[in-house]
Amino acid sequence: MSLKQKIAVVDDDLEMGRVVKDLLTEEGYEVAQYSSAAEALAKIKTDVPHVLITDHKMKDIDGLMLLKKIQLDYPDVITLMMTGFGSIETAIEAMKLGAYHYITKPFKNEELILLVKRAIEKSTLKNENKILKLELNKSFSVESITGKSPAMASVFELIKLVAGAPANVLITGESGSGKEVIARAIHNSGERKKKPFIPINCTAIPENLLESELFGHVKGSFTGATNDKKGLFEEANNGTLFLDEIGDLSLPLQAKLLRVIQDKQIRPVGGNQIKQVDVRIIAATHRDLKIMVKDGKFREDLFYRLNVIPVRVPALxxxxxxxxxxxxxxxxxxxxxxxxxxxxxxxxxxxxxxxxxxxxxxxxxxxxxxxxxxxxxxxxxxxxxxxxxxxxxxxxxxxxLYADRPTLEKLEERYIKMVMSEVNQKKDEAAKVLGVSRRTLYRKERLYGLISADAQEPDDELTEKI
Missing domain, CATH: 1.10.8.60 (Helicase, Ruva Protein; domain 3)
Structure with missing residues (x-):
């Protein structure tokens, strides 16, 4: 047993405290004994234990008050309550205050040892989860994103500027450029970093299930709805919802998403109850939503609701x-x-x-x-x-290119990307291979988000082949 596993025993009955200390010391723990709650609180400031065991009835501050104070100031400490036989109400109150468990006097040595062992295991797991969470946040922080180029430096600066704002963000960039990494960095750099970050790919879920996935549903609302289910908006409450490939969202769902953004309310599929939600939306797409708005494929009002803060991720x-x-x-x-x-x-x-x-x-x-x-x-x-x-x-x-039976539009997008790669991004050559004018190629690239919406069209061609 590692000596780093510290236990504090608090009991104004010095003999009882010594018995507990000796028993746990023999088990290999590092044990500190305190004769009062006041002494324990003073010493714990510089020597925080993994587990604290306190008696209930003490002369100065009773065990329940000590538990409350420890839970408030040292939430990572696992607490156990020792209470006299028959004081079940006290034990229940202790657990309501956050105690891990309780043990009634007189107790068997094996019983206490087993309880402490489980408390130590809980403490270890709690610390590991804390470290894992810190590492996860670190792995998606601005500092962890790889890049020293001027193009990425401007993205880093923008992330730092927008992270603390509650405004919605629209991230644009080609497929595979790292849009979700940027979204997580924005979330983990802001005030919502301790709250959920819930990602969803709008193309990965069938259209008939996406509404239920976003807003939830009630039991019996459709075939297969055997239980009530929380939607992702509710799961992300007080946090961030990342809507990847927002350009693939159908027009009816776009209307419902707009309503949620405006009213900050959701209604589960088949339900009547309205639920308030506080969610920051970060959307992403490889498409040019401005072109889609012009073509009637994306709602203009939703576009402006999402595009409050635009972030463009540069291609590699x-x-x-x-x-x-x-x-x-x-x-x-x-x-x-x-x-x-x-x-x-x-x-x-x-x-x-x-x-x-x-x-x-x-x-x-x-x-x-x-x-x-x-x-x-x-x-x-x-x-x-x-x-x-x-x-x-x-x-x-x-x-x-052909494996997943893509739509004609998706196939065209992939084919353009492949041809552009083969000719080293030379648009004149690509246009010849594709059998279209340069103007049409530019329009197609903007539609699929392969170039910036601000890219200038060639003005030396007056006609197009398609």
Whole structure:
């Protein structure tokens, strides 16, 4: 048993306190004995225990008052109450105040030892969860996002400016560019960071189930609704709801989402009860919503409600200087899994990666690095492993183009991205391959969010082929 596991015993009956102290010391715990609540409170300021065991009836401050004070000032301390036989009401009151458990006098040594062991296990688990939460927040903080390029520096600055504001945020950028990472960084940098961050991909859930997923439903409201269910808005109350691929939301659901944003109220599917919600919305899309508004595919009023603070995530080809940092991070990440001995990448291999156009952005780069680490036989990723991985990635992209039976619109988007990659983003050549004018190519790229909405159209063409 580790001596770092500290226990405080508080009892004005010195003999009883000594018995408990000796018993637990023999079990390997570091035990401090206090003869009053006042003494315990004074000493705990500089020596906080993992577990505190207190008697109920004491001369100065009784055990219940001590428990209340400990729970208020030291919420991570697990508390146990010792109470006389027959004082069940006191025991229940102690647990209402936050005590882990109670034990009645006289007690068997084995009973106390088992109870303390469980309390220590709870303390350990509580601390591990706390550390894990801190690490999770750290992993999605602004400082943890990899990038030193000017394009990313402006994003970092914007995150810091908007994090504390309650306004809705619209994040735009190509698929795989890291929009959710940015959304989490905004959440974890603001006042809502201790509250839930609930992500949902609007394309991943069937249309007929999405309303129920967002707003919840009541039992019997539709076939399969065997129980009441909370919606994600209610789950995210006082926190942040991240709506990924908001551009794929149907017009009827757009209207309902607008109503929720305006009224801050939800009504579960099939229910009559109105529920108040306080949710910050961060939406993301790879599409150009302005074009979709013009085409009648996205509500203009909803667009302005979401686009209070616009954040554009640059494509990887716009921040090539960040690739070495990203590669280093991915190598460390996959090496920590213990499945690869790779520790570095050669200069030649890195040059190959920096010359690639990365239509799949950071996600594609991560996949290539992982595959190259699997193929590498030494501690360094060589050029051949990168080339093999890049070819495999390209082949996989073509296969995926048809694998999931995409819509015609989605297929067109993917095909344009693939052609642009093959011609190294040269629009004249891409337009020829696609059989359209440069003006049409620009319009298509804006529609699918492949370029900024502010990109200038070519003015040297008066006609279009489609």
């Amino acid at each position: 080809r716009e921040r090539i200087e960040d690739i070495p940092l990203l590669v280093e991070r991915f190598i460390q990440k996959f090496a920590s899994y213990g499945h690869s001995k790779v520790k570095s990448i050669s200069a030649e291999a890195l040059q190959v990666l920096m010359a690639h156009s990365w239509p799949g952005n950071v996600r594609e780069l991560e996949n290539v690095v992982e595959r190259a680490m699997v193929l590498s036989r030494s501690e360094t990723i060589e050029k051949s492993a990168v080339l093999d991985s890049a070819l495999a990635e390209a082949k996989q992209s073509v296969e995926q």
